[in-house]
Amino acid sequence: MALSNKQLAEIFNDIADRLEIQGEIIFKVRAYRTAAENILNAARPIADLWQAGALEEIPGIGKEIAAKIDELMRTGQLAFYERLRSEVPDGVVAMLRVPGIGPKRAKEFWDRLGITDLEQLEAAARAGRLRTLPKMGEKAEQKILAGLESLKRRATGRVRLGDALPLAQQIVERLSALPGVQQAAYAGSLRRGKETIGDVDILVATNDPEPVMQAFLSLPDIAEVLAKGETKSSIRLASGLQVDVRAIEPRVWGTALQYFTGSQLHNIKVREIAQKKGLSLNEYAVTRIGSDEVETFDNEPALYARLGMAYIPPELREDRGEVEKALELGPGRVVMPDLIELKDIKGDLQMHTTWSDGAADVMGMARAAIALGYEYILITDHSAGLGVVNGLNPERILAQRKEIDQVNAQLKREGHKFRVLQGIEVEVRSDGALDLPDEVLAQLDLVQASIHTALDQPREKITARAIRAMQHPAVRILGHPSGRLINEREGADYDWEALFRAALEHDVALEINSDPSRLDLNDVLARRAVELGCKLSISTDAHAPAGLRHMALGVMVARRAWVTPASVINAWPLSKLLKWAAR
Ligand code: DGT
Ligand code: CA
Numbered sequence: 001m002a003l004s005n006k007q008l009a010e011i012f013n014d015i016a017d018r019l020e021i022q023g024e025i026i027f028k029v030r031a032y033r034t035a036a037e038n039i040l041n042a043a044r045p046i047a048d049l050w051q052a053g054a055l056e057e058i059p060g061i062g063k064e065i066a067a068k069i070d071e072l073m074r075t076g077q078l079a080f081y082e083r084l085r086s087e088v089p090d091g092v093v094a095m096l097r098v099p100g101i102g103p104k105r106a107k108e109f110w111d112r113l114g115i116t117d118l119e120q121l122e123a124a125a126r127a128g129r130l131r132t133l134p135k136m137g138e139k140a141e142q143k144i145l146a147g148l149e150s151l152k153r154r155a156t157g158r159v160r161l162g163d164a165l166p167l168a169q170q171i172v173e174r175l176s177a178l179p180g181v182q183q184a185a186y187a188g189s190l191r192r193g194k195e196t197i198g199d200v201d202i203l204v205a206t207n208d209p210e211p212v213m214q215a216f217l218s219l220p221d222i223a224e225v226l227a228k229g230e231t232k233s234s235i236r237l238a239s240g241l242q243v244d245v246r247a248i249e250p251r252v253w254g255t256a257l258q259y260f261t262g263s264q265l266h267n268i269k270v271r272e273i274a275q276k277k278g279l280s281l282n283e284y285a286v287t288r289i290g291s292d293e294v295e296t297f298d299n300e301p302a303l304y305a306r307l308g309m310a311y312i313p314p315e316l317r318e319d320r321g322e323v324e325k326a327l328e329l330g331p332g333r334v335v336m337p338d339l340i341e342l343k344d345i346k347g348d349l350q351m352h353t354t355w356s357d358g359a360a361d362v363m364g365m366a367r368a369a370i371a372l373g374y375e376y377i378l379i380t381d382h383s384a385g386l387g388v389v390n391g392l393n394p395e396r397i398l399a400q401r402k403e404i405d406q407v408n409a410q411l412k413r414e415g416h417k418f419r420v421l422q423g424i425e426v427e428v429r430s431d432g433a434l435d436l437p438d439e440v441l442a443q444l445d446l447v448q449a450s451i452h453t454a455l456d457q458p459r460e461k462i463t464a465r466a467i468r469a470m471q472h473p474a475v476r477i478l479g480h481p482s483g484r485l486i487n488e489r490e491g492a493d494y495d496w497e498a499l500f501r502a503a504l505e506h507d508v509a510l511e512i513n514s515d516p517s518r519l520d521l522n523d524v525l526a527r528r529a530v531e532l533g534c535k536l537s538i539s540t541d542a543h544a545p546a547g548l549r550h551m552a553l554g555v556m557v558a559r560r561a562w563v564t565p566a567s568v569i570n571a572w573p574l575s576k577l578l579k580w581a582a583r
């Protein structure tokens with residue numbers, strides 16, 4: 001059987017991986033790696049050399065490895081390799097691809113925790129089980145989770161909004177601070193708040209591009225420079241994210257920002273409108289067709305106005321009716337002027353504390369929320385039915401109430417106008433029944449129901465299940481409705497129309513969960529829900545104080561869904577929220 005050089009090299013590298021996990025001496029491991037490398041780099045097919053009996057001409061191939069190649073070529077198999085494959089599970093070898101995991105660690109996870117694939121590894125990291133091993137802490141666990149995420153991202157090629165945004169913000173901040181730079185901003189899908197980002201497009205307004213390119217190419221964490229030019233450069237960061245930077249003249253800022261924000265479909269529509277007016281539009285200017293009369297725009301609203309359109313917020317630019325609306329309203333106006341903003345949010349309605357799987361206590365979360373300027377928070381620890389976490393039973397719910405009362409009393413003494421509400425993230429069982437007795441649920445300020453298990457039930461079954469949960473008189477919010485995890489798993493296959501109509505009928509708010517891996521409901525579903533008259537809650541599902549900052553992501557999703565504060569229950573003042581909660 002004629003194996004290619006590449007196939008042979010893969011086999012020998014795999015042998016080296018498995019031997020290394022088994023703790024084989026490094027000299028032996030290295031011999032296989034060297035052989036693999038030299039096979040890959042060989043100018044001639046190894047199969048030809050084998051036929052000519054000249055395998056040992058390749059550097060790094062001695063008697064032992066030559067015999068193995070011979071066995072592979074003759075039989076298509078290698079007994080030694082087959083044995084290794086049965087000894088070391090594939091999933092343990094796969095762990096070596098996770099940044100931060102070497103052969104020793106992989107073996108330790110396998111031996112001591114019984115982990116044999118990446119899914120189990122992720123679950124163990126999330127559950128805090130890895131840190132039970134020597135020299136492993138919470139930080140190392142977080143690093144492994146980040147490594148797993150970057151592996152998945154490499155598979156889809158798209159980065160989650162929540163991962164790209166802070167990186168882009170840092171770069172923009174750095175470039176903005178350079179002398180000669182008048183403005184810098186990220187454009188593209190990131191500015192539109194799309195849930196995943198192909199690459200980050202940064203624009204810099206300056207008359208002196210050289211120092212900008214220089215600063216950009218000397219950013220820390222660059223893995224690779226993809227392109228390098230006088231006004232445009234591209235890099236790949238160590239995290240895998242690709243970033244393009246373009247330097248443009250300040251006087252064309254408006255046209256460039258509009259062009260590079262996209263979306264492409266939006267831009268096509270806008271160009272058609274320009275053409276109907278006898279104008280041609282590109283990233284630099286508006287030109288009267290058939291003349292050399294050129295107009296430049298240093299801001300976007302002026303450009304939209306020139307085309308007879310109202311200004312369109314970036315999150316709406318997806319060709320989903322915003323262009324028609326902008327024409328209807330005309331210049332000087334804004335499409336959806338009351339589109340929700342982060343500052344409209346008055347409280348956060350989903351978070352976990354040390355009562356279940358959170359990292360901070362009630363007071364810790366309250367103080368973090370006060371620092372964000374909120375008026376209230378709802379504590380929603382898990383109910384006991386969700387086996388993996390330290391869920392609440394009726395007695396612990398009573399005990400938690402006492403602590404929340406004490407926290408509220410303390411904050412009042414300190415003069416804060418702030419309320420901690422007691423809620424729960426109650427588990428919806430596979431038949432739609434809730435995980436806690438009715439009388440316990442009735443005592444809580446606001447009950448959120450969530451589905452975490454059996455998300456793959458058939459459409460009719462899971463739709464009926466969610467509807468049954470919403471029919472419960474205590475339930476006021478349906479948490480992360482689809483259950484999808486971005487880049488990881490699809491959500492439940494609901495009859496969404498039926499689900500939304502039931503939410504409307506029973507006056508249950510649907511959550512936009514702002515966790516970077518969820519963003520659930522998504523933009524399209526949330527828009528349909530609101531169109532039908534449903535209410536939303538935008539929450540972070542924070543498991544630590546830092547998680548409260550993810551609210552900005554949920555708000556971006558809501559803006560893409562054309563949502564105004566009126567339909568968002570946590571944009572309401574506390575009194576209105578409590579009145580609604582009590583029906
Ligand atoms: P992404 O990066 O895949 O998440 O999506 P975008 O929207 O950021 O797309 P990208 O990075 O390819 O380009 C940024 C924007 O630049 C895009 O939204 C519209 C504009 N643009 C880029 N190339 C073209 C093009 O060939 N035609 C048109 N009409 N617009 C383009
Ligand atoms: Ca992009």
Ligand code: CA
Binds near residue numbers: 188199200244
């Ligand atoms: Ca791009």
Ligand code: ZN
Binds near residue numbers: 425450452479480
């Ligand atoms: Zn949940």
